[in-house]
Amino acid sequence: MTLGRACVILALAIAPIGAFASIYGARTRRREWVAVGRRSVYALAAVLTVAFIVLESAFLRSDFSFQIVATHSSIATPFFYKAAAMWSSQEGSLLLWMWLLSLWSSLVLFLTRNRLRELAPYATAVLLGFATFFGALVVFLANPFQLLSPAPGDGTGLQPLLRHPSMMIHPPMLYSGYTLFTVPFAFAVAALIARRTDAAWIRATRRFGLAAWCFLGIGILIGARWSWSELGWGGYWAWDPVENAALMPWLAGTAFLHSFMVQEKRGLLKMWNVCLVLGAGILAILGTFLVRSGILQSIHAFGGSTLGVPFLGFIALLVLGSVLLVASRREDLRSPEARSYSPLSRESIFLMNNVLLVGLCFVIFWGTFFPLISEAVTGNKASVGPPWFDRYTVPLAIGLVFLSGLGPLMAWRKTTLAGARRSVQGPGAFAVVVLVALLALGVPAKPGALALFACAAFAIGSVVQELYRGVAVRRATASEVAPVALVSVVRRNRRRYGGYIVHLGIALLFIGVGASAAFQHVRDVRLSPGKTATIGGYAVHYVRATSRVAPEKVTLGAVLDVSKDGRHVTTLRTTRGYYPSPDPTAGPVGQYFDGDSTTEVGLKAGLRRDIWTAVQPDVGAMQKMIDGIDKRFPLAQGDTQRFLLTAVAQRYVAAPPPAVFRLIVSPMVEWIWLGGIVLGLGGLIAIWPPPRAQRSRAPASSWSARLGRELSRA
């Protein structure tokens, strides 16, 4: 019984105990039992932290008596990747999930320990319910602390494809997003159980929802960027099930972050909010499940995972429980009758927003699970590809970008017609100007792309206009210089202006997506050294072949010269690395070309366009030489092996057979990542607590005093 194993078993014991204590405390209204429940969460976090440290230190010390370390790391693995290798494994990633869940749960319960006394116990029980499920998985099905006896001398190392910084940050980001979504979920369930469906539960969990949305969004973008700059297929999004699995909860989160505001202000859209939050939580668990089950064909998923069935059961439980709970409380979710709003209002825009986002989520859900749906209906597992997804998601996305521009221009409850016209004409004119300019510049008239650019321009214009107006208002009341006024007005209205900046980021992101998707040039060419190919106005010249021999891999590659109109633009280096396979029957040289290979993409990124290339050396042409060497030196190892490999590699450089290059010129891809940064910044601003003076907890705030004065006058 090692310390780590004891800790996870203890965690599995603490979670249900805490859950029952919380429920008991809630029903008997006994403070001490509620506190027991809350402290169980703290204890869970502490215990899991110990387990996490134990496992992490095992990786860092290369302690191969742990099976998980032996199968995912090695002595030669660099330190950074040793640290991150923990979550490249099933067991480690589940432990990470649980640990993050316990951290956020502790945080939210600590922050609400003196408030929300009716809701907190039920929310605690829900969060501990999640912990119980994952704990059971970790203890019974996916033990990270499995020991090997005797301990091997070295491990098998990290998957070559994962040896990239992005791939190490991507899982923690995604998991933070997924686990943070459980917090609003838990409080929504609590609000329904306790029949307290006013905005209190929203207030407590809004920031967690926003943080979840930020982490998940950034995690998705990191994954997309990794795909573009590291993988050899030359794209950033393929509508693969695991990509969709992360996108769906994010869309639900986007919807509820907006429609929360309507409930806070007007008490409307209660049913929407509850359904969206419950949906986001369920989709987060579904996303966690999809990556590790075998039910869908995907680049990540594999058959035969033992966790599929328990996850499905848990998800079914969550869905059933949510539906029953919402159905039984639907009277409490009815909005007060008297409150209406005009179609020209923010409420109305947010409602349309909800509809579009849910629609988008449904499209993606349908397409992702279609193989199972079609199997149920026709008996055949059929799947739909990116063209189908694009057909439906593109119009919805364009609509959303348009709404993101229209929303800031509308007032709450009702916008005067004149006021609406005055607000819309600026950004509208800007959009038209941009459209005309694009057409005049000779941009091909692709309707989807142009509509997207026009809407994005509208959104950018709207944000800029609102920032300008806000600054003008501030200067009028406080006579500050413009930059200072900008900072002040953003500081004092963080939610509003943080949101506007997020919209700006989204617009930039979609401009990047539109341009790179619609106007990309792709060519596969076969080049010998000295030859040139043209693509998108650039001339790509194959200068020479390259090679490198290292103990862990053999690298063959090429140097390419890119020029435009005779002027040198950049030099691209692209390689393919060949890792040895552990197959004992392969020869000393052949085993390298029989194992995994990874592509090093040659990428020149730029604001206007990215130039991308990947090489596929023709190893087949070297096969005779490789086979000959393997036959003559079948047992070569160490230095001899290296010598032989070097001979092959040098032969490749000296007389390179024609290699196949994929060349891509993709406009404005970097705008996607740029938009993501702006998005993150906006999210950060929106989440930041407002300055002290504004918080209404301050007893003598100017508002209370003022209203108090009016009250006494009334």
Place this chain on the structure above:
Amino acid sequence: MQFLLVMLVLCGATALIVSPLYGKRRGLIGDDAEQVALEAARDAKFREIRDAELDFRTGKLSKEDYRALDNSLRSEAIELLRRLDAARGVEVAE
């Protein structure tokens, strides 16, 4: 050594979890749900008032619309403050 650590963690966790049952802060939870709801509503109302002013100043609302909206919002806010004071007052008197 491992065994000692395990015992340490076990005892620590148990102590943390069970301690409230023997502590001083025992007893019934006060019913402050109404107060919490009112506070949330009040904060939201204040935000509405400020947002309405910002909407007016950035030109989305006409002066008449803003006046009417502001008046109704403020009277709603006053009502909330009254109810909040009443809820608090009840607690203090107890």
Place this chain on the structure above:
Amino acid sequence: MDPRRKRRIRLVVALSAALMLAGGLIYTSFSAASDARTPSQLLASAQSGRSYQLTGKVVPGYRVRGNELDFRVRDRGGRASVPVRYTGEIPDPFKAGREVIVTVRQQGGTFVGQRDSLITKCPSKFSASKGT
């Protein structure tokens, strides 16, 4: 217009839009999808000209010439295999024994893979198996 009626109108509009979208989705997904087939299923029932999604394991002994690939795909758990000729980007993890998905169309005696449709599954990163 009183709020209740407004609400009902909004509901009707939203529901109709949703139904139309759902209808379009459902209809096009069934017609645009390609059936998934294993090699043994393909051998039994492939129709010339229709495209299928072939899934299975790569048989050792394939030939690569630049970005032209001649390989065989066999059933995950059996021996039946089909030949595939594929042109396009060959994914990094591609090798004998790996699971692949490729969209193919029957042409004569062989199956021609659709350009760039070859996906190789990442090897067992996430199976809770005991041992490698």
